[in-house]
Amino acid sequence: MSAATPRGMSPRMRLVLFALAVLAVLPGVVHVAGHMPQFGAHPLPYGDAINAAAPPERHVTNMTSAVNFDYRGFDTLGEEFMLLCAVTGVTVLLRGGRGEGTAGRPGRTGHRPVLPRTDAVVLTARAGAGVLLLFGFYVALHAMTTPGGGFQGGVILASGMLLVFLGDGYAAWRRVVRSEAMDACEGLGATLFALCGFAGVLLGLPFGQNILPLGTIGDLFAGGLMLVENAGVTMAVGGGFLVVFIEFLEETRVVPGADER
Amino acid sequence: MTGWLDVLPWAVAAWLLGIGLYGVVTSRNVVHLIGCLSVVQGATYVLLLSVGFRTGGIAPVFYAKPPSTSAVDPVTHAMVLTDVVVGATVTALLLALVLQLHKRRGTLDPEELRPMRPK
Amino acid sequence: MTAALLPPWPVAGPLAIAGLLLAGGRLLPRRGPDVIALLTTLGVAAACILLAIGAADGPIVYWFGGWTPRDGQAIGISFRVDLAGASVASFIAGLFTITLAFAWGYFDEVHAHFHVLMLLFMASMVGFCLTGDVFNMFVWFEVMSVAAFSLTGYELKASPLSGAVNFTVMNTIGSYLFLGGIGLAYALAGSLDMASIGRVLANAPASPIADAAFVLMATGLLVKAAQVPFHFWLPDAHAVAPSPVSVIFSGVMVALGIFGLTRLSFAMFTGVPAVMAVTHTLLLGLGVASVVVGGAMALLQRHLKRMLAFSTVSHTGMLLVGLALGDRAGIAGLLTYLAGHGLVKAALFMVAGILLALCGGVDEIELRGKGRQIWPAGVAMAVGGLLLAGAPIGLMDDGLSSLAEAAKAAGNVWLLPVFAFGAGSTGGAVLRATGRIFAGLGPVAGIEEQSPTEQEQEKADRSFPFMLVCAVVPLLAVLATSHRVDGLAERAAVQLGAVAHKGAPVSSLLAWSGVAFALLLAGTGLWHPALPRPVLKTAKFLVRPLAASLSYVHSGAVCDYVAWLVVGLALFTAAFALV
Numbered sequence: 001m002s003a004a005t006p007r008g009m010s011p012r013m014r015l016v017l018f019a020l021a022v023l024a025v026l027p028g029v030v031h032v033a034g035h036m037p038q039f040g041a042h043p044l045p046y047g048d049a050i051n052a053a054a055p056p057e058r059h060v061t062n063m064t065s066a067v068n069f070d071y072r073g074f075d076t077l078g079e080e081f082m083l084l085c086a087v088t089g090v091t092v093l094l095r096g097g098r099g100e101g102t103a104g105r106p107g108r109t110g111h112r113p114v115l116p117r118t119d120a121v122v123l124t125a126r127a128g129a130g131v132l133l134l135f136g137f138y139v140a141l142h143a144m145t146t147p148g149g150g151f152q153g154g155v156i157l158a159s160g161m162l163l164v165f166l167g168d169g170y171a172a173w174r175r176v177v178r179s180e181a182m183d184a185c186e187g188l189g190a191t192l193f194a195l196c197g198f199a200g201v202l203l204g205l206p207f208g209q210n211i212l213p214l215g216t217i218g219d220l221f222a223g224g225l226m227l228v229e230n231a232g233v234t235m236a237v238g239g240g241f242l243v244v245f246i247e248f249l250e251e252t253r254v255v256p257g258a259d260e261r
Numbered sequence: 262m263t264g265w266l267d268v269l270p271w272a273v274a275a276w277l278l279g280i281g282l283y284g285v286v287t288s289r290n291v292v293h294l295i296g297c298l299s300v301v302q303g304a305t306y307v308l309l310l311s312v313g314f315r316t317g318g319i320a321p322v323f324y325a326k327p328p329s330t331s332a333v334d335p336v337t338h339a340m341v342l343t344d345v346v347v348g349a350t351v352t353a354l355l356l357a358l359v360l361q362l363h364k365r366r367g368t369l370d371p372e373e374l375r376p377m378r379p380k
Numbered sequence: 381m382t383a384a385l386l387p388p389w390p391v392a393g394p395l396a397i398a399g400l401l402l403a404g405g406r407l408l409p410r411r412g413p414d415v416i417a418l419l420t421t422l423g424v425a426a427a428c429i430l431l432a433i434g435a436a437d438g439p440i441v442y443w444f445g446g447w448t449p450r451d452g453q454a455i456g457i458s459f460r461v462d463l464a465g466a467s468v469a470s471f472i473a474g475l476f477t478i479t480l481a482f483a484w485g486y487f488d489e490v491h492a493h494f495h496v497l498m499l500l501f502m503a504s505m506v507g508f509c510l511t512g513d514v515f516n517m518f519v520w521f522e523v524m525s526v527a528a529f530s531l532t533g534y535e536l537k538a539s540p541l542s543g544a545v546n547f548t549v550m551n552t553i554g555s556y557l558f559l560g561g562i563g564l565a566y567a568l569a570g571s572l573d574m575a576s577i578g579r580v581l582a583n584a585p586a587s588p589i590a591d592a593a594f595v596l597m598a599t600g601l602l603v604k605a606a607q608v609p610f611h612f613w614l615p616d617a618h619a620v621a622p623s624p625v626s627v628i629f630s631g632v633m634v635a636l637g638i639f640g641l642t643r644l645s646f647a648m649f650t651g652v653p654a655v656m657a658v659t660h661t662l663l664l665g666l667g668v669a670s671v672v673v674g675g676a677m678a679l680l681q682r683h684l685k686r687m688l689a690f691s692t693v694s695h696t697g698m699l700l701v702g703l704a705l706g707d708r709a710g711i712a713g714l715l716t717y718l719a720g721h722g723l724v725k726a727a728l729f730m731v732a733g734i735l736l737a738l739c740g741g742v743d744e745i746e747l748r749g750k751g752r753q754i755w756p757a758g759v760a761m762a763v764g765g766l767l768l769a770g771a772p773i774g775l776m777d778d779g780l781s782s783l784a785e786a787a788k789a790a791g792n793v794w795l796l797p798v799f800a801f802g803a804g805s806t807g808g809a810v811l812r813a814t815g816r817i818f819a820g821l822g823p824v825a826g827i828e829e830q831s832p833t834e835q836e837q838e839k840a841d842r843s844f845p846f847m848l849v850c851a852v853v854p855l856l857a858v859l860a861t862s863h864r865v866d867g868l869a870e871r872a873a874v875q876l877g878a879v880a881h882k883g884a885p886v887s888s889l890l891a892w893s894g895v896a897f898a899l900l901l902a903g904t905g906l907w908h909p910a911l912p913r914p915v916l917k918t919a920k921f922l923v924r925p926l927a928a929s930l931s932y933v934h935s936g937a938v939c940d941y942v943a944w945l946v947v948g949l950a951l952f953t954a955a956f957a958l959v
Contacts, residue, residue, distance in 0.1 A: 008375075008935020009943075011287065018286045018943040022279060024950035028957070032592040033271040037567050040316035045570040047313060047334030049453050051321060055328040063321035063335035064342070072339060074388075074444040074457045078507065078519035079343045081395050082526055085500045086350030088402065089530025092493050093357040096536060146324050151342060180406065187403025194396035197388070200446075207388035208445040218324065244353050251360055278560075282553070285942045291545065294938075298552055305559045312567040336572070337563075340515060344559060347522050351552050354526065358533050358545050365538040375936030376543040376616045377683070377832035 058210065059217040060144040060226065068149065069226040073208045076229070077193055080236055084190050087240040091183075094247040106170065107254040117169070125167020132160030140234040144223040150230045154237025162245060173249070182242045189235030196229045270311035277304035291359045291369045295352060302348045306341055313337025383434020387442040387459040387510060390427040390469065391520075394420050394503040398496045405492030411485070413492035417499055418480050424506060425473035431510075432466035439875065441512065454573035460512025460647075464715060464872035468632075468639055469509040471719050475631050475726060475854075476502045482730055482850040483624035485841055487534070494534075501527035501628065508636060514562055514648070515572045517640065521558065521604070525551050528633060531625045532617050539834050540620040546938045547617035550603055553945060554610070558600025564593035565648070574647040582651020588956075594655045595952040597644055598663075599945070605637025607700055608669040609948045611693045612934060612941040615677070618689035623733030623838065626685060630692040631726040635718045638699040642714065645703065646876045654959055656706075662955040664704035668798055670697030675805030677934065679901060680927050682828040684732050684742045684813055688725065691768065691806035695721045698799060702783050708880040710786035711873035716865055717779025720767075723854035724776060728764045728810065730851035731757050735817070736838040737847070743833045744813045749820030754844060758818025760851050765814055765902075767858060769807025770800070770894030774858045777891055778866055784890050789883035796890055804897030811902035822906035827927050832936070 009017070054066040068076050106114070140153025165173035200209035215222035223230075277300055284297030313334030319326055321335035363369055397420050401413055408416075434440055439462040443449075447456025480498065487494035504523035511517050529551070533544035566572060568589045569580040581590050599610070606614035614634065618626050649655040674694025681687035695717070702714035734757050736742050739750045751758055767776050780799060787795035815821040908916065933940075 008932060008937050009940050011372075011939075014940055014943050015287060018283065018946055021943065021946040021950040022283075025946065025953050028588075028592070028595075028953035029275045032564075032588045033268050033275065035588050036268075036271050037312075037589075039267045039270055039311060040314050042567070043570060044313065044315060044334040045453055046336050046455065046566075046572070047321070047332075049450065049455050050335055051323075051328070051332050053450075053455070055323055061323040061328075063323070063332070064338045067335050067339040068342060070445060071447055071456055072336075072515075075339075075343060075516055075519050077392065077395065078504070078516070078523055079346050081398070081500055081503075082519070082523045083346055083350055084399065084402065085497060085523060085526045085530065086354050088493050088496050088500075089354050089526065090357045092497070092530060093354075093361055093533055093536065096534070147320065147322055151346065183405075184403045187399045187401070191396050191399030191403065194392055194399060197392055198396070201385070201388065204385075206442065206444060206446045207392060210445070247357070248360075274560075282942060282946060285549070285553075286939050286946075288939060294549065298549065301553060301556050305556050305563065308560055308563045312563050337566070340559075340562075343515075343519065347555070350526055351529075351548065354529055355545065355548055355552075358529075358541050358548065361533070361536055362538060362541040362545065365541065371939055372937055374542045374545065376539045376546065376620060377686070377834050377936065 055217055058224070058226070059214040059222040061218055062144055062146060062148070064147075065143045065149050065223075065226065065230070069143075069223075069229045070210055073197070073229065076233070077197060080190050080193050080233060083237065083240050084186060087186060087243050090244050090247055094251060098250065105254055107252050117167070122167045125163045129160050129163035129167065132163065133157060136160055140230065141220060143230045144226060145218060145220060150233030151237050154234045155241055157234070157238040158241035158245065161242060165249065170249070170253070177242055177246060179243060179246050182239045182246065185239030186236050186243060189232045189237070189239060192232035192235070193229050196225055196232065199225070270307060274304045274308040274311070277301070277307060289370055289372075291362075291371055291374065292356075294371060295355050295359070298355075299348060299352065302344065305344055309337045309341050309344070383431055384440055384442070386427055386431055386434070387440060387461050388444070390424045390431070390473070391503050391507040391510065393427075394424055394499045398499040398503070401492045401499070402496045405496075408492065413495040414480065414484055417495040418477065420499055421473050421477040421480060421502060424502065425470055425477060428466055428470035428473055428506065431461050432463060432470055435461050435463050435466050436871070449573075454571050454576050457516050458512040458573060459510045460575065461510050462872070462875045463868070464876055465509040465643070467715070467868060467872060468718065469506045471722065472502060472505045472509070472632050475628065475722060478726065478850060478853055479624050479627045482627070482733065482847065486622070486624060486839060497527050497530055501531070505632065505636060508640065512574050512647075513572050514565065514574050514577065514644070517643075518555075518558055518562055521640070522555055524633065524636070525555060525604070528629065532621045534622050534625070535620070543616040543620040546613045546936075546941065549938050550610070550613040550941055550945070553942065554600040554603030557596045561593045561596030561600065564589050564596065568593070574644070578648045578651065581648060586652070586654060590649070590652050591654050591956050594649055594652070594658075595949065595956070598641060599949060599952065601637045601641045601644070602666070602948070603637075603945070604634065605641070605696055605700065606634050606693050607666050607697060608673050608693075609944040609951075611670060611674070612944060614693055615686045615689040615934065616936060618692070619683055619686035620834070623685075623729055623736060626732070627726045627729045630688060630729060631722040634692055634696050635699060635722060638696060638703060638714070639718065642703050642711065642876070646878070650877060654956060657959045658952070658955045659704055659706065661959070662951065663700055664792075667697045667700030667704055668795070670694060670700065671798055671802035673930070675802040676926070677930055678806045678809040679905070680828055680930065681809065681831050682744045682825070683831070683833040684735065684744060685729070686832070687809050687813065688728055688732065691809065692725060694802045694806050695725075695768070698780070698783060698802060701795060702786065705783075705786040705790050705792070706878065707786050707789060708870065708873045708878040709782045709789065709883050711876060711878040712866070712869035713779045713782025713786060715869045715872055716775060716782060719865065720775030720779050720858055723858045724764050724767045727760060727851045727854040730847065731761045731764070733838065734844065734847045734851065736836060737840040737842070738844060740837045742836055744816050745825045745829060747817045748822065749817075751818035752820065755818055756848055757851065758814055760848065760855060761814045761818070762811060763855055765807045765810030765898065766895060767855070768803060768810060769898035770803040770891045772888050772891035774862045775865060776858065778862060780890065781886055782866075782869070784886040785883040786881070788886060789881040796886075800890055800894045800897060803894040805901060807894065807898035808901030808905070811898055812905035815902060815906050824909045826905055826908055827923060828905075831931065
């Protein structure tokens with residue numbers, strides 16, 4: 001590192017520049033806010049078209065899922081792979097510097113004492129993990145009928161697994177949640193979504209066309225291809241977030257004798 | 262001219278954007294800066310959801326009510342869902358970067374974390 | 381397979397393959413991911429070329445999920461594949477192919493993760509070019525950004541990580557602004573399909589919402605395109621990213637910001653007079669500022685990749701000027717120059733990669749004379765520098781001539797010396813570096829000695845001839861496609877909707893003045909002690925304060941950058957108020 005004085009604006013000058021710029025933008029913001037369409041009372045043609053078309057045509061009652069997995073399913077494909085991209089990035093950034101061993105001991109901050117887990121914590125965590133996993137599956141399964149879906153369910157599932165770490169310790173956490181398995185889960189979930197899109201193409205239909213039988217409206221397994229896509233999203237999101245949790249938790253470990261790059 | 266309640270959602274969105282950017286500009290800790298980015302994102306949530314709102318409309322889920330009930334716009338909800346995923350991914354990536362950076366530079370002050378130094 | 385069925389393949393294909401690579405990367409043999417990725421990029425290139433051929437007579441419209449519009453309301457997502465989009469997509473796939481070849485075996489440590497990121501990067505860029513839905517465009521924009529953020533910090537040292545943080549923070553704020561703009565456009569138009577929004581905005585009375593939507597979306601895209609005052613993140617990020625990744629960043633990612641703005645402008649905002657007026661004035665000014673600032677800063681650098689990054693700012697500024705001029709010659713010039721500059725910049729970054737691998741550094745002053753053994757790379761670098769300066773052969777010259785023609789037709793003849801300055805300064809900086817590194821000239825360093833630099837090295841596991849061939853191929857492509865792409869660019873501009881203006885052809889004075897200026901700057905940089913003392917003193921008196929203030933502003937602190945972003949928003953607000 002150089003000992004030269006840091007160049008650039010002082011914090012005070014920066015704040016003055018920012019304040020002047022905000023003052024210049026403010027009249028524009030006020031003008032636009034005054035001319036926005038009437039809040040709560042302006043026409044919503046796109047939304048109304050979907051609300052009218054989706055229940056009879058796709059036999060689902062959750063309109064947001066219908067938009068996410070069918071009408072604008074291609075956006076969700078991109079979003080899915082954005083998550084995959086970010087998780088891969090986190091893996092490259094954290095695992096790349098550390099290697100893939102799991103031999104570390106818990107790192108310590110300062111000289112805080114490490115208290116052993118009490119039985120109450122272990123019991124609550126184990127019970128809570130079970131409940132959360134069940135709840136996560138419930139939310140993911142009910143994508144087509146009530147509020148919920150693969151994204152929400154996947155995150156709840158991943159967070160539920162964190163209770164294993166809280167209750168049973170790091171060794172148990174690493175035994176249950178393996179990084180190779182989670183990588184595979186994530187990759188396969190995302191690929192499943194992409195293949196669902198291609199299923200239509202093989203039959204000469206546009207990409208992402210819903211080709212499976214649609215079932216009855218209000219039923220848990222209605223929606224056709226949307227269910228498979230939802231399953232893919234659940235796998236990918238759950239696996240992806242677990243990979244992120246693994247990588248970040250590994251950062252709290254100290255490997256004896258390791259060099260930093 | 263619209264009443265003040267009608268301007269409130271847009272004003273809140275603009276305020277969140279402004280205060281989030283203020284936080285970023287005056288930040289002395291990179292983790293705080295990442296939090297301020299989430300505040301800026303909150304502005305987009307408020308804007309999108311307010312654009313799609315309909316007074317008296319139910320949530321766009323017709324499980325308990327018949328499909329002809331007045332509902333809000335599900336498209337903006339789907340956009341916000343994508344926005345949430347964007348925010349989560351970028352936050353995770355930034356935190357990973359900051360974690361590695363802290364190990365190498367030993368500080369979290371953005372002033373000290375400039376990429377290159379003159380010789 | 382007819383072109384009408386082809387649109388999803390170049391985007392969804394690489395996505396599926398990336399997912400499979402991530403899931404099964406461990407099971408593949410050592411070079412498996414490299415081979416798979418290379419074959420994928422070749423496949424995407426072939427698909428995009430077929431799409432371009434199919435789109436020659438008119439855009440191919442493809443509705444995903446079979447959701448064609450009902451009663452004029454678009455309810456699904458469309459791909460609107462026109463000649464411009466398909467051609468740029470083919471260019472992207474071709475650039476990725478050569479980059480993956482250059483990076484063969486470079487990224488070994490984390491199984492197939494690098495290849496997964498590169499395939500996602502490419503797929504999202506292709507999707508960005510082909511889509512006809514504005515929210516879909518935002519999704520691909522984000523995927524592109526996240527892939528770029530991950531790849532920048534790959535070398536896990538302090539500078540790459542810090543550069544990646546600056547990059548991420550600035551581009552994320554830009555993305556959120558872009559999304560805000562989409563929200564406003566949706567509020568006004570009730571649709572996310574760009575063609576529908578364009579129709580609604582053209583028929584609606586003038587509304588500040590449309591103006592605000594443009595401001596927010598343009599700011600988001602101009603952050604990506606690294607234009608003044610949103611450009612500060614680019615030198616930080618490019619200078620520290622691994623060379624194969626920098627090839628893509630400068631080769632095409634930055635230019636896609638301008639391409640996206642072009643797409644939005646022609647699809648959505650042609651019928652909004654206030655927006656068009658601001659495009660012709662403010663965007664022209666920002667483009668000119670980028671050309672000048674980028675060129676000046678390039679001369680002040682000693683770190684080769686940082687110098688090339690500023691050169692990208694400058695040349696992308698010329699693309700923005702082409703958009704601001706907006707007529708058929710301007711847009712055709714934009715597309716041609718995008719390809720030409722991308723190829724030349726790719727070659728130059730690969731030469732920088734060669735220097736990093738074989739000479740252990742990329743600092744012009746420290747490497748003085750060390751390039752003598754690898755002098756063929758110096759020849760490639762010199763050719764690249766001359767092409768940047770505007771030498772009258774090759775694709776870049778074709779583009780520049782079209783841009784100059786558009787400038788003259790619009791009555792903005794003063795733009796020509798600006799072009800010459802930008803091209804000449806960036807070319808001159810590269811030529812000075814070539815002379816110093818490969819010929820050992822220039823013993824006394826000039827003002828560039830005070831600029832930031834870093835000690836770096838990259839793995840030397842590929843042979844020099846192989847890397848040299850990778851660097852020479854883009855240069856050959858630039859020279860070989862000269863005068864053959866003009867017709868294609870013209871037809872693409874017509875399809876977008878650009879109107880022709882009466883233009884007189886431009887003499888080659890512009891090209892030669894750029895080259896002369898470059899040689900003058902390079903010579904001055906290398907041999908300035910030999911100048912007479914009064915000349916030297918006057919030059920120092922004029923240049924020192926400018927250089928000091930430019931360096932002061934390009935501070936490396938992300939908080940400064942965000943303040944300048946808000947200044948940019950203020951400029952837009954003022955422009956709309958005055959127009």
